[in-house]
Amino acid sequence: MTTASVLHKETEAAIASRPLAHIIKSDEEAIAVAHQVAAHIAKEAAVRDAERRLPRAELDYFSQSGLWGITVPKEYGGAFVSNSTLAEVIAIVAEADPSIGQIPQNHLYMVEGLRLDGTEWQKKFFFDLVLQGVRFGNAFSEIGTRTVNDVKTRLTPTEGGYLLSGKKFYSSGALLADWVPVVAKDENDNTVVAFVQKGSKGLTIIDDWSSFGQRTTASGTTVLENIFVPSEYVLPHHLAFDRPTPMGPIAQIIQAGVDTGIARAALRDTLHFVRNHTRPWIDTDLEHGYEDPLTLKDIGDIQIRVHATDALLKRAGEFIDAAQKNPNEDTVAAASIAVAEAKVLSTETALLAGSKLFELAGTRSTLGEYNLDRHWRNARTHTLHDPVRWKYYAVGNYVLNKVNPPRHPWI
Known part of the structure; x- marks a missing residue:
């Protein structure tokens, strides 16, 4: 199974529309690039906040800088920087614009999730995409449940994979992502993450984030209606906490x-x-x-x-x-x-x-x-x-x- 044969046209178009991402090789380079990105995105940060203008061009610049791939393990082509470097990179970018600094939060979280519990195929496939500059959003949290850890979104087995249904909020970055990892419960009530490509039938992302702060993270609603998810795109995320x-x-x-x-x-x-x-x-x-x-x-x-x-x-x-x-x-x-x-x-x-x-x-x-x-x-x-x-x-x-x-x- 090759990358070209499994990507939706919308995902392929998004990748093709951006320059190929730079691949960062060291902690020192990651810090230097973070300062470059911060100088670039700081210019209109106050205006974007005031106008609730989503940072589309700025996010492209950020992801293609290579900073979204700095935690990919070395054996898969990444720098696997220290966690002190990771935190400092986020702090540098967030000082310039904290909305942009927050957007890769769940992308980086899922890179670690794949490192811990992904199959060899998943690691090769998704890490390669990350190093190309592909962005993961998120559809993790729900509203109206007893606690933030409660999940009503379900992944139901079907021929060749699963059907995914549910509704999410606080979907930071999903509107501007190429893939939307979704936290769900499987048929055994285990917590899993289903990787859903942008453009998948049944996926709707609504820009309805109205908070007085972090205004341009696009942390709105994600609706999931019987989305087909191949088995290869499901990560047994409960293992990371078991x-x-x-x-x-x-x-x-x-x-x-x-x-x-x-x-x-x-x-x-x-x-x-x-x-x-x-x-x-x-x-x-x-x-x-x-x-x-x-x-x-x-x-x-x-x-x-x-x-x-x-x-x-x-x-x-x-x-x-x-x-x-x-x-x-x-x-x-x-x-x-x-x-x-x-x-x-x-x-x-x-x-x-x-x-x-x-x-x-x-x-x-x-x-x-x-x-x-x-x-x-x-x-x-x-x-x-x-x-x-x-x-x-x-x-x-x-x-x-x-x-x-x-x-x-x-x-």
Whole structure:
């Protein structure tokens, strides 16, 4: 079975319409390319947010840069960069535009899922597509269920494969993807992922994402109506959590990378505004607002928190690397806890920096022409993905009672 013989025309057309993706060979190159991408996509980030304009051209530039393939294993042609590098790449891109930084989150998640539990055919087939610049979206979460982990979407056996039916929300990136991995339950009630090509009969993706933050992730509704899925396109995803693997920590460190980028962006714009526009308070005889000692104190506090977040993010990546090399109950639990710590601080720092921006910059900073509220809006929206109050609980229970955290994508 060859790539050309199994791709839908719409998928082939999407691949052909974009330049062949660059293949990144090292961690150092990944960081350098991330800075190039960030400089390119930052130019109209505020305008895209204000207009809810989807980043179609920008996403093409991003995926064809090779950054969406950096976690493909070396034996399949990828760089298999460290997880610290992965998190830093996401943070660099998210500082420029966190909506674009979030979009490859589930793509990268599925690359790891394939590495862990894909058949040899699936690895060769899908990793080759990824290195060509093909993008996976997602149709994972549903609304109206008891918890985020409950799934009503079903995969039913039929001749030659399966029929897939259900309805999803929070489908970040699906509208702009080439393939849509779908979380479903199979006939044995096991959690699986069905890879659905764009253009498949019965697949409808609706651009109805109306959140006040992360406005251009296209995280709307996906409708699945009796879609035929070949058996080769089904991944037994439950296996990644039936045993100790770094699947959950990798999902979470990408989330923390997005929040770290938002925190950096909010601090960056605070420094620029205070330096160039903010006036001193009337109870001082200072000439410039940037000389205000109380402002300087708060700026220092935020900078320290951003640097601490950077350090915890890098540390968490190192723990995941260890878990990938030697996955067991201890290494995976340690990785989950390390990422939880990074997730707590990245969440709280992004929210604080997004709010303090206005307090330190002053009333003028709230004007619509600057659109500086996007930093707090983006932080508040993205950090709702998994509540940090449960991260505190997991860390406390681990260090005090030696209780390992649960295994799922949210820890």
